[in-house]
Amino acid sequence: MKTAIGITDPNRQAVANELAKVLADETVLYIKTKNAHWNIEGADFYDKHKFFEGQFGQLDELIDGVAERIRAIGHYAPATLKSYLSLTHLTEQTREHNDSQGFIKELLADHESIIIILREHIKSFANEFHDSGSSDFITGLMENHEKMAWFLRSHLTN
Template sequence: MKTNIGISEKNRKEVSDILGKLLADEFVLYTKTLRAHWNLEGHDFHTKHVFFEEHYDAIKLFTDSVAERIRKIGHYAPGTLKEFLNLTNLSEKYDGDNTSHDYTVALLKDHDSIIQYIRENLSKVGEDCKDVGSEDFLTGLMQEHEEMAWMLRATVAK
């Protein structure tokens, strides 16, 4: 059945495209956080192993919520690795060591990138596309990433 939620098809498509890129970013970040959890080495292994697990569990939920938001506005979510790699603003490449410091710095950079992407698109989604529901959703998700970034930043602060 046709989606009739008071937002034009053109605007829903534009929001869906923004959300699709965000979904790809979330999935890449989820994968990179899993890598950190799996491959971490060092004196703080146990603490950081648990820390990264908490983060990838949260990011998994973010990923699902973004995909569901795309469906709520009447579009299909990208769902293949190839699509995610074509859409993401992040790099899947990791050049650091298997230390908590290197993983934390890399993951923090990705969270900051996602926060910036969301912030750059808030007014487009809410004002230009007239989708205040998605704007509100994105604001909440941005706040979640800001909290995670704060936690990561605090662990590498000097």
């Protein structure tokens, strides 16, 4: 059935394309956070193991929200690892040591990168594509990432 929500088909498609990239970024960041949770080592193992668990729980909710937003504007959400790897701007990293400072710095950089991208989309979604709902949605998404980045940053010693 045709989606008739007051946004043109090309504009809905453009927003869905950008949200698909956001979904890919969120999913890759989720996996990287799971990796930190599973593979953390060191004297602060238990504390950071639980901390990363909280973070990937939050990311799981964000992922669901992005996919549902794509569906709400009448498109299908990508749902394969292959599609996520082709859409994301994040990179996978292999490391020699699984220490908390290394994981935290990497995850923080990813959150900050996502924040910048989301911030760039706020005005274009509203003004260029006339989709205030998606603009509002990604504003909230950005705020969630800002808080998660703050928590990560608070664990750094430098």
